[in-house]
Structure formats: structure tokens, C-alpha cells
Amino acid sequence: MGSDPLGGSGHAGFIGSQPQYDSTRGIPPRDRHPEGVDQQFGLPLQIVTESGSSTGFFQNASHFTVENSTLIDKSSQNMHIVNNLQQGKTVLEILYQEMTKGADIDSFARWPPPKCYPGTRTRLTAEIQTWLLRGVRKWDFLWLSGPAGVGKSAVAQTVAEFALGEGILGAVYFFSRPNGRYKYIEVFITLAYQLAIRFPGYQAIITAELAAEPGLLEKAPHIQFRRLIIEPLLLLSHERKRVIVLDGLDECGGEGAQVEIIELINNIVNSNTSFPIIWVVCSRPEPHLKRIFARPDHIVRCWREFLHIESEESRRDTETFIRGRFKEIHDQYRECVEEDSNGCWPPETATKKIIEKSSGLFVLADVLLKYIADSEICDPDLRLGEVLAFLEYSRLTGSQRPMHGLDLFYTRILSDIPSDHWATVRQILISSTFHSNEYSSLAVQPICNLLHITRARFYVVMQRLHSVIDIPNPSNAADTPLTFFHASFLDYLTDPSRAGKFFIGRLVSGHGITVATGLRDFMLPALRCLGSTVGLAAIDIDRGDMKDDREISKLLREAFSWPPADNYAAWSSALNTAGPIFSSLFGLLCILFEQCELDDELLLVLHHFDFNAFTFIHYDYQWDFPLQHLHKLVNLIPYWLCI
Incomplete structure (x- = not known):
């Protein structure tokens, strides 16, 4: 028998086919432990009845061999079933029947699996490998998170393959909702099956466990975790840790x-x-997961690593991947491509264009290169030209769709948004692009005020977008902008041929957008406050009987005429004496709008105003929308009134 408790070749304590068994224990003398524990598996060697007495099979018998048998010992109303190797195989069959298929490291359902391209993610994988092999480590738990498409699964596969090569891989589970690998009830059964396959010592323990309680696989998952994972492995806790x-x-x-x-x-x-287990968990940074990892009791012994798209390391790694794949495509289709005078392909300008567009997002680089290397077409030059044309003009070329794989990727993410949330999500996405420079946009609180939604509502409807948008915590909602992890998501959203029902609108000159409710509701209270500060008290901005849009327009024109003919002296005097107050008030209003949820009582001032009579923005007006300078709201008023 082998000496590795997790990897032994026999089932000590269970009747097999060759060894002569000592009658007092039922095991070979060389495997006896003075405290009655099997050295190979850490299993109790005595059967203890409810009365506390010890018993064993064939007491007082000696010098015999039992082969291919099931032994049942009934003592004090307890039945203990001991299975031989043949029954162990049956237990594996039971586990296999209930487990998830295709979730293992070498499953054909995932073939070829994603893994780190040579020369990429070298720092991270080296750190993880060192961590796994270290005898004493600060953490036994790693949470690797990152945006969609950044390459988490590739890192997971690479780490699992390393552990397998080192003989320390326990089990893996590669979740995939579209491929049916997502059922919680099957997770721990799947892990148990893999542990049993890789380590017969564990298999022996789990065999006895399932023989004692065949209905264990129908228990709640947390009970399965305790009975299938924790309790069996605790018996093996003196051995080398597995992953x-x-x-x-x-x-x-x-x-x-x-x-x-x-x-x-x-x-x-x-x-x-x-x-004896080291855990590696990879996921997108979904809000419920971020919350649980932020709790104090989840910081202890937990290593957290985030894969950034726009980091220098990610950009460097995607460049390594792109250049390496182009070389492989060149080698494969050398006779089918147009080389330059130095025998190089593709042109450096083309390579740099794809590197620039991918910008750290591995899934985008992979989609484009798979399109170029399509073995059904066998024309890399043609496909490369289509990709470059698409990247240059952001439109499809004929019937070809270079971004089809990426579009499916983004469509699947958006499809998880509940249908009754989409209208609000769409408004938020549109609002977030007012000041977008591909990535950054408005902060959360100004967007909430623009759309007249609560901050709580914002976080509810945006729950499913944390994998593609960096959404700040509520504590930072006032001053931290929404950030698209990659510009390709915004490209997708603003192209109707790609986004389909998730198209949010193309932000180009001449397109009007209805004024956002929060901004409309905010304007008149702001004017009332400003007017009283600079001496325009004669203008009755607080009139509660204003129902006519023309009356509102007239009032605003009076307030912002320059200079007001009938109140010039008051205006001039106020500006001369209250300039600092005026400036401070602008800052105060800016803080109010950007950092506070607008009070309903304040907004009711405009309860009777017909907001649909106005339009907020025409892009041919070329108005930028950073709310850091609230005077732009005032500068917009004359244009707003004449449309």
C-alpha cells in the first residue's frame, strides 16, 4: 500500500484481495496505529457501538482471507457498512450521476480551455505559484476578480494546470451559465467526485460516508459541504495542502x-x-461579492487580487498576445498572405492599430485574432482588412462582422438585466455619456439628480453592470465618476447594428435629448436662490400659481436679461457688494446638485411646470456637461428658452 494518505493505492481498513489480516484489527500489522487510527487514511479502525464498547469483524478468528465482500456489522441496533474496492467504484458512479459534467480542468466541453498565453500574466501567476508551494502562508484563500473579458479564466486554468503538475490539485469547477454549469446543488458533489478520482484515500472516506447515508447527496449544499468536504478532509489535515x-x-x-x-x-x-485545502476563487466584481469581501470577518486570511484592464501590465500582456498570435497566423498561412520586402506580416501599422483598440482587454484581442485566423476562410489578409476598416470607421463591412464574438459577450451581460430595470438603466447610460471621454463620465449623484431617481434606485438597477462599468460605492457617489472598463462597451451600446435592443442612441450632432427631470426641477429653485442673493427680490420667482409655460419663460428672461432695465441699480449694487456671496452660492448650488439627493419639497416648486415643452440638449450646440462649474447651467438658459 502507498504511504500518501491522499494518493494511496489501496483501501486500508477495507477488505481487499491479497493481504492477510490481523484478527484484532482487520488490517495488516504494518498499517496499525497505536491509537487505533489507520496510518494511510486517518480512519478510525475500531467500530464503536452506542454503548461505547469496541467490536470488530470475526472476533477471535485468525489466519483467513476474505475477498470481494461486503461486511455488515450489527451491534446495539447500529449498522455499519464497509465497502470494498468494487463498491467504491459504485460510489464514484453515484457521484458521477449527480455531478456537473464539463466542469473539470481537462473536460472536452471546455476544449481548448482558455489559459495564459506564453509571456503574459507572468507576475501574477508566479506569485500565485509561489504562494501555493509555500509551507506557511498568510492566506489559504485567494479571491481573483476583474472586469468581464480581462482573462480571469485563463489565469484560473493556468493555476490549476500548475497545481496538477505539482501533484497538489484537489478539484476545480469552471462555472458557465450558458453551458449548464451553474447549479449550486451540484457544486460540492462535483468537487467530491474529483477529489475521489485523484486521491483514493479520500475516496475511501467518502465511500464509507455515502454508504452510511445514501441520501447525503440530496441534502442542502451547506450540509454537503460539511459532510463531503470538511469532515473527510479534516481526517487528512496532517498532509500536504491541495488546491x-x-x-x-x-x-x-x-x-x-x-x-x-x-x-x-x-x-x-x-x-x-x-x-488541507487552499482555495482559489475567481469572479467578476459583482456588488454582492464585493460587499461580503469587504466585511471585517472576510479580510482575515484572504488575499484579494484585482485584474485591471487599463493597467500597464495588462496593456503589455495584450500586446505580447497579439504579436505572438500574428506570428502564429503568419507561420500557418505564410503562402496566403502578402509579406513586405523583409518577409514580415502584418504591417506594423495594422498591429499597432489592433493593440491600441484592444488596450488591455484580452477578450477583444482574442475575438479579432480569431476572426482574422478563421480556418473556414483561410484568407488572413482579407479578414485583416475587414477588421481594420471596422476599427477605422466603426461600421460593419458588408456581411462580415469582426466584432460578432464581442457583441455576443456584451449582449449576454445586458440580457441579465431585469426587463423592468432596462428603461432606467438606459437613461443612466445615456446620462453617463454626456461628459464621457470614452471612459469617464458623471458621478453617481449628479446622474441621480438629472434623472430624478433615488440613489438607492440607481444601485438596484445597475446591479448587473459591475463587470463592464466601474460603479463607485455609495459613500463615493458624489465625487467618483462612472467609468467604462473598456471603450468597446460604449462602442457597442451606440451602434444599433451591434447592440440591437440594447442600443442607447448615437451621440452625434443634431440629436436632441429630452431634458432630464432632475435638472429641470432643479433650475427654478436655483434661480430663486440666486435672484434673492443678487438683489432681484422684486421678481416674484416663488409664485405658486404659475401654470403657463410662457409665463415661466418670461420670468426667466426677466431674471437673466443683461442688464435688467427696470432693476439695474439694484443689480449693480448687489454685484459690487455681494460678489463673494454670489460666488460662494454658485459653489453651494454645485455641491447641492452633485453631492445631495434633491429634496422633494424643493422640487415641488415647479410642480405645475410642463417640462415636456422643453428640450435639454442639441448636440450641434456643442455643450459640454461637467457639473463642476454650475454657471454653465445659467449660460444655457438663453438657448434653452428659445427652442
Whole structure:
């Protein structure tokens, strides 16, 4: 028999086919432990009845061999079933029947699996490998997160393959909702099957466990975790630690299931440092996961690593990937491509264009290169030309769709948004692009005020977009802008041929957008406050009987005529004596609009105003929209009134 408790070749304590068994224990003398524990598996060697007495098979018998048998010992109303190797195979069949297919490291359903391209993610993978092999580590739990398409699954596969090569891989689960690998009830059964396949020692323990309670696989997942994972592995806690990798956790069941998995892992990691499992969990930065990892009890013994798209390392790695793949395509289709005088392909300008467009997003680079290298077409030059034309003009060329794979990727993300949330999400996305320079946009609170929605409503409807948009925490809602992780998402949203029903509108000259409710409601209270400050009290901005749009327009024209003929002296005097107050008030209003939820009582001032009579923005007006300078709201008024 082998000496590795997780990797032994036999089933000590279970009747097999060759060894002669000692009658007092039922095991070979060389495997006996003075405290009655099997050296190979850490299993109790005595069967203890409810009365506390010890018994064994064939007491007082000696010098015999039992082969291919099931032994049942009935003592004090307890039945203990001991399975031989043949029954162990049956248990594997039971696990296989209930587990998720295609979730393993080498499953054909995932073939070829994503993994780190040579020369990419070298720093991160080296750090993880060192961490896995270290005898004593600060953490036994790694959470690797990052935006959609940044390459988390490739890192997970690479780490799992490394662990397999080192003989320390316990199990993996690659979640995929579209491919049916997402059911929470199957997760721990799948891990148990893989552990049993890789380590017969664990298989022996789990065989006895399932024989004692065949209905265990129908228990709730947290009970399965305890009975299939924790309790069996605690018997092996004196051995070298093994690695379990969970990739794509955000695609497992519902949010509650995902949170429970993290809690179960965290509880065992924090309560038992000798537990023989190192956990690697990869996911998108979904808000419910960020919340649980931000809790104080989830910081202890947890290493958190975030993969940034726009980091120098990511950009460098995508360039390495693109140049390497172009070389492979060149080697494969050398006779089909137009080389330059030096025998090089493609032109450096083309390579740089794709590197620039990919900008750290591996999924985009991969989609474009797969399109160019399509083996059904076998014409890389043609496909490269189509890709470059698309990138240059942001439109499809004929019937070809270079971005089809990326479009499916983004469409799938948006499809998870509840239908009753989409209208508000669309308004938020449109609002966030008013000041967008491809990535950055308005902060959360100004957007809420523009759309007249509560901050809570904003975070509810945006729950499903944390993988493509960096959404700040509520504590930073006033001053941290929304940020698109990659410009390709905005390109997708503003192209109707790509986004389909998720098209939000092309932001070009001549397109009008209805004024946002919050800004409309905010304007007159702001004017009332400003008017009283600079001595325009004679203008009755607080009139509650204003119902006519023309009356509102006349009032605003009076307030902002320059100079007001009938009140010039008051205006001039106020400007001379209250300039600092005037400036401070602008700042105060800016803070009010950007950092505070607008009070309904304040907004009711304009309750009778017909807001549909006005239009907010025409892009041929070329009005930028940074609310840091609120006077732009005032400068817009004359244009607003004449449309």
C-alpha cells in the first residue's frame, strides 16, 4: 500500500484481495496505529457501538482471507457498512450521476480551455505559484476578480494546470451559465467526485460516508459541504495542502448561493489553519461579492487580487498576445498572405492599430485574432482588412462582422438585466455619456439628480453592470465618476447594428435629448436662490400659481436679461457688494446638485411646470456637461428658452 494518505493505492481498513489480516484489527500489522487510527487514511479502525464498547469483524478468528465482500456489522441496533474496492467504484458512479459534467480542468466541453498565453500574466501567476508551494502562508484563500473579458479564466486554468503538475490539485469547477454549469446543488458533489478520482484515500472516506447515508447527496449544499468536504478532509489535515479552484463564481445559481459559498469557505479557512485545502476563487466584481469581501470577518486570511484592464501590465500582456498570435497566423498561412520586402506580416501599422483598440482587454484581442485566423476562410489578409476598416470607421463591412464574438459577450451581460430595470438603466447610460471621454463620465449623484431617481434606485438597477462599468460605492457617489472598463462597451451600446435592443442612441450632432427631470426641477429653485442673493427680490420667482409655460419663460428672461432695465441699480449694487456671496452660492448650488439627493419639497416648486415643452440638449450646440462649474447651467438658459 502507498504511504500518501491522499494518493494511496489501496483501501486500508477495507477488505481487499491479497493481504492477510490481523484478527484484532482487520488490517495488516504494518498499517496499525497505536491509537487505533489507520496510518494511510486517518480512519478510525475500531467500530464503536452506542454503548461505547469496541467490536470488530470475526472476533477471535485468525489466519483467513476474505475477498470481494461486503461486511455488515450489527451491534446495539447500529449498522455499519464497509465497502470494498468494487463498491467504491459504485460510489464514484453515484457521484458521477449527480455531478456537473464539463466542469473539470481537462473536460472536452471546455476544449481548448482558455489559459495564459506564453509571456503574459507572468507576475501574477508566479506569485500565485509561489504562494501555493509555500509551507506557511498568510492566506489559504485567494479571491481573483476583474472586469468581464480581462482573462480571469485563463489565469484560473493556468493555476490549476500548475497545481496538477505539482501533484497538489484537489478539484476545480469552471462555472458557465450558458453551458449548464451553474447549479449550486451540484457544486460540492462535483468537487467530491474529483477529489475521489485523484486521491483514493479520500475516496475511501467518502465511500464509507455515502454508504452510511445514501441520501447525503440530496441534502442542502451547506450540509454537503460539511459532510463531503470538511469532515473527510479534516481526517487528512496532517498532509500536504491541495488546491481547489472555483472559476466564474458569479455564474453559480443566484446571488445567495454565491455568497453562501464564500461564507462556507471563509468559515473553514478562518477557523482551522491546518485544513488541507487552499482555495482559489475567481469572479467578476459583482456588488454582492464585493460587499461580503469587504466585511471585517472576510479580510482575515484572504488575499484579494484585482485584474485591471487599463493597467500597464495588462496593456503589455495584450500586446505580447497579439504579436505572438500574428506570428502564429503568419507561420500557418505564410503562402496566403502578402509579406513586405523583409518577409514580415502584418504591417506594423495594422498591429499597432489592433493593440491600441484592444488596450488591455484580452477578450477583444482574442475575438479579432480569431476572426482574422478563421480556418473556414483561410484568407488572413482579407479578414485583416475587414477588421481594420471596422476599427477605422466603426461600421460593419458588408456581411462580415469582426466584432460578432464581442457583441455576443456584451449582449449576454445586458440580457441579465431585469426587463423592468432596462428603461432606467438606459437613461443612466445615456446620462453617463454626456461628459464621457470614452471612459469617464458623471458621478453617481449628479446622474441621480438629472434623472430624478433615488440613489438607492440607481444601485438596484445597475446591479448587473459591475463587470463592464466601474460603479463607485455609495459613500463615493458624489465625487467618483462612472467609468467604462473598456471603450468597446460604449462602442457597442451606440451602434444599433451591434447592440440591437440594447442600443442607447448615437451621440452625434443634431440629436436632441429630452431634458432630464432632475435638472429641470432643479433650475427654478436655483434661480430663486440666486435672484434673492443678487438683489432681484422684486421678481416674484416663488409664485405658486404659475401654470403657463410662457409665463415661466418670461420670468426667466426677466431674471437673466443683461442688464435688467427696470432693476439695474439694484443689480449693480448687489454685484459690487455681494460678489463673494454670489460666488460662494454658485459653489453651494454645485455641491447641492452633485453631492445631495434633491429634496422633494424643493422640487415641488415647479410642480405645475410642463417640462415636456422643453428640450435639454442639441448636440450641434456643442455643450459640454461637467457639473463642476454650475454657471454653465445659467449660460444655457438663453438657448434653452428659445427652442
